[in-house]
Amino acid sequence: MCRTLAAFPTTCLERAKEFKTRLGIFLHKSELGSDTGSAGKFEWGSKHSKEGRNVPEDVLGWRESFDLLLSSKNGVAAFHAFLKTEFSEENLEFWLACEEFKKLRSATKLSSQAHRIFEEFIRSEAPKEVNLDHETRELTRTNLQAATATCFDAAQGKTRTLMEKDSYPRFLKSPAYRDLAAQAASSSSGRPAEPSHT
Numbered sequence: 464m465c466r467t468l469a470a471f472p473t474t475c476l477e478r479a480k481e482f483k484t485r486l487g488i489f490l491h492k493s494e495l496g497s498d499t500g501s502a503g504k505f506e507w508g509s510k511h512s513k514e515g516r517n518v519p520e521d522v523l524g525w526r527e528s529f530d531l532l533l534s535s536k537n538g539v540a541a542f543h544a545f546l547k548t549e550f551s552e553e554n555l556e557f558w559l560a561c562e563e564f565k566k567l568r569s570a571t572k573l574s575s576q577a578h579r580i581f582e583e584f585i586r587s588e589a590p591k592e593v594n595l596d597h598e599t600r601e602l603t604r605t606n607l608q609a610a611t612a613t614c615f616d617a618a619q620g621k622t623r624t625l626m627e628k629d630s631y632p633r634f635l636k637s638p639a640y641r642d643l644a645a646q647a648a649s650s651s652s653g654r655p656a657e658p659s660h661t
Contacts, residue, residue: 522647526635529627533558541643545634553591554622554630557584561619565612577610585618593622 525532525541532538539555546552560580567573584593585603595603599617606614634640 522643525640526644529623529631532631532634541640542631542634545637545639546630549630549633551630553584553593554626556591557593557622558619558626560584561615564615567612570610573612574610577607577614580615581607593618594625595621 521535521537525535525538532542539559543552543555546555557580560583564573564576564580567576581589581603583589584591585595585600586592587600595618599621603615603618
């Protein structure tokens with residue numbers, strides 16, 4: 464069997480790996496959101512999407528703006544799955560944690576959650592450390608002394624910009640997203656999908 468695989472051209476093996484990655488993103492739905500409840504599960508093929516109403520438009524809307532992607536539950540889940548293939552899901556998980564953090568009203572909860580988020584994402588050598596410059600990291604550490612709903616704003620903004628400028632364009636160019644967009648375009652209009660733009 465190894466001889467047979469070795470006889471295949473490299474491009475065939477690369478295409479097989481690409482196909483495996485695509486399947487991994489969309490077929491292993493149960494894996495999505497298992498680390499972060501906020502990301503939810505990508506529900507392509509659910510009852511809601513079979514109706515053919517909101518999901519196709521939703522998928523096509525993701526390429527309109529990063530904000531539309533982040534405001535869509537399915538968009539967040541699909542983007543999270545993509546980031547996992549790039550080993551950079553901590554950026555989205557941090558952003559989502561900050562969004563949930565801003566909803567807290569209790570000073571005690573604000574303080575305890577702020578320290579938990581800092582320990583998980585911000586401090587050097589954190590388990591899910593996000594890529595921040597020294598100044599932003601130190602500003603965030605200082606903000607924790609009197610935790611408010613805005614104490615992560617600078618760090619969250621930097622992480623969001625990084626995702627929007629770096630990961631988001633790659634997500635839109637990914638074979639998995641292109642396939643979803645093509646399916647959505649053909650199911651909503653009966654015409655072939657337009658090529659995605661950057």
